[in-house]
Amino acid sequence: MSATVATLFTATVTVLALLVVFWTGFRVGxxxxxxxxxxxxxxxxxxxxxxxxxxxxxxxxxxxFLPLLWLSNSYFMMLPLLTGALGLVWIVGRxxxxxxxxxxxxxxxxxxxxxxxxxxGLLITTIVGLVNAWMAVTAG
Numbered sequence: 001m002s003a004t005v006a007t008l009f010t011a012t013v014t015v016l017a018l019l020v021v022f023w024t025g026f027r028v029g030x031x032x033x034x035x036x037x038x039x040x041x042x043x044x045x046x047x048x049x050x051x052x053x054x055x056x057x058x059x060x061x062x063x064x065f066l067p068l069l070w071l072s073n074s075y076f077m078m079l080p081l082l083t084g085a086l087g088l089v090w091i092v093g094r095x096x097x098x099x100x101x102x103x104x105x106x107x108x109x110x111x112x113x114x115x116x117x118x119x120x121g122l123l124i125t126t127i128v129g130l131v132n133a134w135m136a137v138t139a140g
Contacts (some may be wrong), residue, residue: 006080013087014066020094021062024055027098050105054098061115065090068122075129083125088119090118 028051031037035045042052064085072083097111 007073007082009084010087013084014069017065017069017087017091017094018064020091020098021058024051024058024098027051027102028055039098047102050102053105054101057101058094058098061090061094061119064095065115065119065122068119068126072122072125072129075133076125077129077132083122086118086121086125089121090115095117106111 004089028048031045031048031051032039035048037044037048043049068088069083069087073084076083093113093115095111096114097108100111101108
């Protein structure tokens with residue numbers, strides 16, 4: 001598997017993750033309209049507030065996820081498609097989290113754990129890749 005295919009896969013995962021971020025934002029907009037919550041208010045009907053919290057939590061996690069996704073893609077060469085696969089797991093976790101949180105906030109844990117595990121995997125692959133790159137640079 002070439003690095004080009006792995007990078008293409010990671011880029012595709014990035015676009016899918018961005019679509020999830022957009023989706024959470026559109027859901028908030030829809031809830032604003034449905035429950036007549038005027039901007040800039042971030043409180044109102046509980047359904048709106050849950051959608052808003054999903055969007056905010058997804059953005060909070062995205063800031064950590066995206067750099068790790070690309071650092072892992074750049075430096076972790078052992079299993080080239082693992083980075084993209086972990087990115088897909090993160091996306092699934094965020095969707096599970098979003099759907100669960102809006103219906104019952106107490107059930108959001110599974111989706112959160114799935115996306116957290118994917119983020120941890122990306123952190124580990126990034127660290128391993130960086131250590132290997134530093135070892136290669138300093139070996140000479």
